[in-house]
Amino acid sequence: MDNCIFCKIIKGEIPSTVVYEDDVMIAFKDLNPVAPVHVLMIPKMHISSAAEITEENAHVVAHIFNKAKEVAEIMGIGNSGFRIVNNCGENAGQTVMHLHFHLIGGKTLLWP
Ligand code: 5GP
Numbered sequence: 001m002d003n004c005i006f007c008k009i010i011k012g013e014i015p016s017t018v019v020y021e022d023d024v025m026i027a028f029k030d031l032n033p034v035a036p037v038h039v040l041m042i043p044k045m046h047i048s049s050a051a052e053i054t055e056e057n058a059h060v061v062a063h064i065f066n067k068a069k070e071v072a073e074i075m076g077i078g079n080s081g082f083r084i085v086n087n088c089g090e091n092a093g094q095t096v097m098h099l100h101f102h103l104i105g106g107k108t109l110l111w112p
């Protein structure tokens with residue numbers, strides 16, 4: 001998508017610190033981290049939000065979750081634990097309309 005900042009990050013048009021990449025996804029450091037480790041895992045395919053996951057594209061979401069442990073290990077938190085967050089839509093505070101999963105850790109996280 002032409003006007004999507006995450007599509008521009010994928011194409012290298014906007015700089016980012018990529019920590020993992022393959023044919024299906026990239027993971028890069030969040031610009032405004034909320035924890036010592038805060039990475040965004042996104043599909044290279046433009047999917048607007050979790051509400052746009054379908055039978056046809058769900059395999060990319062499965063791929064991202066399959067790789068989450070590996071991304072956590074790259075970030076040094078494979079054993080200490082991590083949280084995966086998705087904000088979907090206005091009330092959830094989604095600000096970038098390209099599906100992304102926050103992988104957060106490196107400290108004890110409060111819940112709820
Ligand atoms: P959301 O609020 O949509 O769930 O999360 C969007 C995330 O994208 C935010 O945590 C924000 O800091 C991050 N973000 C927005 N623009 C950029 C950018 O240009 N580069 C990087 N690395 N992160 C960004």
Ligand code: ZN
Pocket residue numbers: 001004005006007008045046047097098
């Ligand atoms: Zn996009």
